Structure formats: C-alpha cells, structure tokens
Amino acid sequence: MEVAQNPDQYQNFKAFNQNTIIDYVISLPVLQPILKEVDPAALVAEEIGDGNLNMVFRVSSRTHKNQSVIVKQALPYLRLVGESWPLTLDRARIEAEATMVYSKIIPERVPQLYRYDPDLCLTVMEDLKEHLILRKGLIAGKVYPAIGQHLGRFLAHTLFYTSDFYLTPADKKARVKQFINPELCKITEDLIFDEPYRAGVANNQWNSLIEPQVAQLQSAENRGVKIGVFKLRQSFMMHAEALIHGDLHTGSVMVTESDTRVIDPEFAFYGPMGFDIGAIIANLLLNYCSQPYHLREAKACRTYQAYLKATIYTVWDTFLQEWDNLWAAHIKPEWQSGHEVFKTHLAQETLGFAGCKMVRRVVGLAHVADLESIADLQERAQAETQALQMGQALISNCYQLPHYSDFGKALEQVIALSQV
Numbered sequence: 333m334e335v336a337q338n339p340d341q342y343q344n345f346k347a348f349n350q351n352t353i354i355d356y357v358i359s360l361p362v363l364q365p366i367l368k369e370v371d372p373a374a375l376v377a378e379e380i381g382d383g384n385l386n387m388v389f390r391v392s393s394r395t396h397k398n399q400s401v402i403v404k405q406a407l408p409y410l411r412l413v414g415e416s417w418p419l420t421l422d423r424a425r426i427e428a429e430a431t432m433v434y435s436k437i438i439p440e441r442v443p444q445l446y447r448y449d450p451d452l453c454l455t456v457m458e459d460l461k462e463h464l465i466l467r468k469g470l471i472a473g474k475v476y477p478a479i480g481q482h483l484g485r486f487l488a489h490t491l492f493y494t495s496d497f498y499l500t501p502a503d504k505k506a507r508v509k510q511f512i513n514p515e516l517c518k519i520t521e522d523l524i525f526d527e528p529y530r531a532g533v534a535n536n537q538w539n540s541l542i543e544p545q546v547a548q549l550q551s552a553e554n555r556g557v558k559i560g561v562f563k564l565r566q567s568f569m570m571h572a573e574a575l576i577h578g579d580l581h582t583g584s585v586m587v588t589e590s591d592t593r594v595i596d597p598e599f600a601f602y603g604p605m606g607f608d609i610g611a612i613i614a615n616l617l618l619n620y621c622s623q624p625y626h627l628r629e630a631k632a633c634r635t636y637q638a639y640l641k642a643t644i645y646t647v648w649d650t651f652l653q654e655w656d657n658l659w660a661a662h663i664k665p666e667w668q669s670g671h672e673v674f675k676t677h678l679a680q681e682t683l684g685f686a687g688c689k690m691v692r693r694v695v696g697l698a699h700v701a702d703l704e705s706i707a708d709l710q711e712r713a714q715a716e717t718q719a720l721q722m723g724q725a726l727i728s729n730c731y732q733l734p735h736y737s738d739f740g741k742a743l744e745q746v747i748a749l750s751q752v
C-alpha cells in the first residue's frame with residue numbers, strides 16, 4: 333500500500349472522468365504488477381458507481397480481463413443531490429485510513445488497497461469483479477451461506493480491537509482524533525436520528541400510500557419512539573466506543589458464495605458499537621419485508637425469509653462467540669467485572685439502531701432498492717408499513733431488553749408482531 337504525500341490540501345484536486353482516469357492509473361508504478369498492460373490504448377475505463385456519494389471507475393485491460401483495478405474518487409459534493417450539497421473531501425482520507433485499520437485487523441474481509449492519494453481524494457483498490465453487492469444478491473433471492481459468520485467475526489474483531497477494551501487510553505484517544513468525521517456524522521445525525529421523525533422536512537420522501545403511517549410516526553403522541561430515538565441519537569453522538577464503519581448496510585458488503593468483503597467506510601468515526609451491528613440487521617430485515625413482492629411464491633418466500641432470520645441470528649451469535657474469545661484473551665483487569673452488563677447494553681442498542689435504520693429507509697432522504705424496486709405502489713406500501721412497524725417496535729422497546737441472551741426472542745417478537 334502506497335500513500336502519496338499531501339503538501340497543500342486539495343490544491344491539486346481534479347475530478348477524473350472515464351477518459352482521464354486511464355492516464356492517471358498508467359502513471360502509477362505500484363499498479364504495474366496488476367495492470368501489466370501499460371499501453372493506454374489497451375486500457376478501458378467505465379464509471380460504475382451507484383452509491384450516493386462518489387465516483388467509482390473500473391479500469392481494465394481490453395485483452396486481459398483479469399487485469400483491472402477500481403478507482404474510487406470523492407467529489408466536493410454529494411453525488412446523489414449534486415453541487416448544491418457540498419461535502420468534505422476528507423471522507424476519502426477517512427475511508428482509506430479506516431480500510432487500513434481493517435486490513436491490519438481482518439485483511440480477508442476488505443478489498444486490498446493499492447494506493448491512497450490525499451491530493452486527488454481517491455483510492456485505488458482491488459477489483460472484486462467476481463463479487464456482487466450483497467443488497468443486489470438478496471433482492472434476487474440468492475443464498476450466501478457464509479455471510480452471517482463472516483460479518484459476525486468482522487464486527488467482533490474490528491469493534492473489539494479499536495476499543496478501550498484493547499487499546500491503551502492514549503492510543504484510543506489518538507484514534508478518536510484521527511477519525512473525527514463531523515460532516516458525514518452530521519448527515520447521519522440528521523437523516524437517521526432527526527428528519528424522519530419530524531413533519532414538514534423537505535428532505536423526507538415517502539410513498540404517498542403510507543401517509544397515515546408517516547403521520548403516526550411523526551405525531552407528538554408517539555412518545556416511546558421519540559424517547560428511544562432521543563437516547564439512540566445521544567449514544568451515536570456522545571459514545572465513542574470503537575471505530576465504527578458508520579454505514580454498514582448491505583450496499584457496503586460485496587459477496588460471492590464463499591467470500592464477503594466490507595467496503596465504503598467513509599462514514600467511519602468513533603461511535604457506539606451497536607450502530608454497525610444494527611445496520612446489518614436492519615438491512616436484512618428490510619429485505620425480509622420486501623421478499624413477498626420479489627419471491628412471489630409463498631413457500632419460496634417463507635424459506636428465504638427463514639434464511640434471512642437465520643443469518644441475523646448467525647451474525648449475532650458469531651459476534652458474541654468471537655467477542656467472548658477476544659475478551660478472554662485480551663481484556664485488562666480493570667474491565668473484567670462489567671462484561672455481562674456491557675453485552676446487554678450492546679444488545680439493546682443493536683436492536684434500537686436497527687430500528688432507526690429501518691425507519692429512515694422508508695421515510696427519509698435515501699431509500700433502499702429492496703423496497704424501491706417493488707413496482708406496485710400498493711405492494712410497496714405493505715412492505716414499507718411492515719418495515720415501519722418493526723423499526724418503531726425496535727426503537728421503543730430496545731432499552732427494555734432484560735439481558736443479551738434475550739436478543740433472539742425479542743427480535744422474533746418484533747417480526748411476529750409486524751405481519752401485514
């Protein structure tokens with residue numbers, strides 16, 4: 333991994349397009365072993381980004397299809413909205429440095445980074461061309477047998493090794509400073525913990541067929557949800573527990589049948605651990621709500637929903653097993669006594685954050701393809717209503733979870749109660 337120097341921040345920034353990116357890639361000696369084909373005429377680039385924030389180019393050899401790299405470049409604004417929403421270029425640094433932290437902890441679960449260029453706010457990385465974005469695979473009803481274990485282990489290791497449970501107090505505080513990420517945190521604070529719960533917010537959007545459900549969500553009488561969101565927002569903003577990915581939805585995971593990689597940690601900062609675990613669970617539940625309208629045959633749908641639930645439980649159980657092993661191996665004496673209490677706190681917030689992440693994808697600015705790709709608006713409204721019910725139940729009940737061992741039972745109840 334090579335890091336270029338950064339003499340004068342962003343003075344040399346220029347946005348690439350699919351023509352200019354080729355010359356840049358060719359100029360990098362570090363890529364010669366990968367792109368053995370250095371004749372510019374033999375390289376081709378395409379812009380393949382479908383996320384909300386950045387440009388993503390695939391640069392590959394016309395003749396040797398296995399010779400390719402991905403270049404991800406941040407622009408000084410939000411791609412989803414355009415230049416009217418300026419956004420810090422520092423997110424490219426956050427993403428590169430978080431990926432470097434992950435590579436040291438669990439290299440098999442992230443793409444290999446070849447270069448980070450702070451002037452151009454880009455990273456060049458391994459092209460996972462055999463992999464598919466997990467969200468797309470789930471919408472298509474594909475089964476990935478290993479994701480529960482892979483993601484559970486990824487979460488346990490990245491969260492434990494970046495926390496005070498492992499690092500010295502000084503090292504941990506240096507990391508907190510390194511990952512100060514105010515602009516992207518503000519997006520989350522607004523889009524996840526504020527706007528969906530208020531009427532009259534211009535950013536919010538929803539299917540007009542769920543107008544009554546949205547009015548109920550936002551009404552002043554919805555006290556349990558409002559208080560739950562308050563506490564979860566407080567935790568998100570005030571509890572620097574570990575380096576969290578910060579946007580770990582199923583669009584930030586790439587998969588094959590046997591491999592899983594986590595991408596896109598540009599929202600990373602020191603926050604509450606349950607936010608990452610909850611993000612994965614929420615997005616599996618959103619897919620669960622959508623499946624009656626993708627896999628239309630009742631038995632196939634039930635089987636797939638059972639797979640999604642089993643995956644959620646595997647994420648959580650694997651997380652706990654790995655976490656307990658890490659704790660047994662590394663915990664310092666001064667932390668020994670609070671293990672059970674901490675795990676219950678984590679289970680509570682995991683459920684609560686999962687709820688927030690579900691609600692924002694139905695009512696907030698950025699939705700998910702699982703729901704948006706349901707063409708019939710009446711059917712989509714059914715799936716969205718179920719997601720809103722689940723999300724609100726998770727938010728209002730999460731802090732009542734008595735013990736972390738009740739996690740599965742609580743989730744099962746929320747799913748059972750929210751059938752439409």
Ligand code: SR1
Nearest residue numbers: 384410519520523579698
């Ligand atoms: C305004 S950006 C919208 C969303 O895209 C990212 O993936 C994050 O989830 C963010 O909230």
Ligand code: MG
Nearest residue numbers: 383579584596
């Ligand atoms: Mg992203």
